[in-house]
Amino acid sequence: MGKRRNRPTDPRDPRLWPTRVGLALFWLIGQLPWDGLLxxxxxxxxxxxxxxxARRRVTLTNLKLCFPELSEAEREALARxxxxxxxxxxxxxxGAFHNRRIDLGRRLTVSGLEHLEAARERGQxxxxxxxxxxSIDVGSRLLGKFFRFSVVYRPNDNPLLxxxxxxxxxxxxxHSVDRNDLRQTVRLLRRGEVVWYAPDQDYGTRHAVFVPFFGVPAATITATSRxxxxxxxxxxxxxxxxLPGGRYEIEFGAPLEDFPGDDEQADTARINRTVEHYVRKHPEQYLWVHKRFKHQPPGQPNPYR
Structure with missing residues (x-):
């Protein structure tokens, strides 16, 4: 807690000067032609x-847990x-943040948009x-070509970032809604808005249950059904x-039927199965550098140690 309290919160803090230099370089990189940037x-x-x-080891550990059917050589190739x-x-x-000259919509294929449009026509x-x-940030920019939406996120500790x-x-x-502000998220949905919400990271064991993700117990928050x-x-x-050639695809699935149900743990397990279904299509693009299984049920070892 002491380290967190000592983190700079004022953007003018001299400790943030290296961040300022990095952000200037980030802006310059964003001006590169898109294919060269990729x-x-x-x-x-x-x-x-x-x-x-460290990130290589986390990635290899995640892939070993989630894809036991792959050989060691296959997992290493996937990790690369x-x-x-x-x-x-x-x-x-x-590029997504700083290069507004390129029309990314010309590189985009969309499927399933009718599911979202049907809900919006109902005023839901x-x-x-x-x-x-x-591809989360370029995905946000591409989503914005069809509708404005709000996003639930965890604010960054660095004020400049x-x-x-x-x-x-x-x-x-x-709106960018703090993930702890459940009421604001609910208000936006009650007004018929679209809210992007991703429950597929390890946020700790508070308000979470252990349900399978690729067959491995994963601490998963239960807030989605609520x-x-x-x-x-x-x-x-x-x-x-x-996609290859600097192209992109957005896929909207059909609305989850009979969701939420009567069992919060069953709902949460269903969310993980749904995420897993889409991850298997392009597993190399998922955030395997994140310690998804950091928290384990009592008595189970931390796989990253």
Missing amino acids: AAGRGLGRLAWYLAP RVLMSTGEAILEMA GVLLLGMHFN DKLISEGRGTWVN IARMGKAAVIPCAHYR
Whole structure:
């Protein structure tokens, strides 16, 4: 707690000067032609395999847990693709935030939009079941071509980075709602708005249950069903993928039927199965660098130690 209290909160704090330099470089990178930007990102990902051993180990651990059917060589090959895709995502974010000249809509394919439009025609709020694919920020920009929406997120501890993200998404995002502000999320849904919400990270064990994700117990927050019930919202899966040639795809799934149900744990397990379904389509683009299984049931070891 002491370290968190000592973190700078004033953007003028001299301790944030390195961040300012980094953000200036980030802006310059964002001016690169899109295909060159992605190529540079893949190069960054290749370097990360050697220069970011901690993230490499986390990725390999996640893949070993979730894809036991793969051989060690196959998992390593997939892990290398994960880091390359993550490198693409980092530089892609610079372009998504800072390069408004390129029309990304010309690179986009969309399927399932009719599910969302049908709910909106009924005047029903839509809880977009988001997923932590690493194309998350370019995906937000592409979603904004069809409708404005709000996003539930965890504010960044660094005020300059938080400002970058808020302003970078601000053109197409109505509200950035702190994930702890359940009431605001429900109010937006009751007004018939679209809210992007991703429950697929390990946020700790508070308000969470252990349900399978790729067959592994994963601490998963249970708020999805409560938000959907209180907001009277349709829950529509939303996945976004990066395709070869710098193209993109957004896939909206059919609304989850009979959701929420009477069993909160069953609802949460269903959410994880839904996310898993979309991850399997492009597993290299999922956020495997995150410690998804950091918290385990009592008596079970932390797999990252």
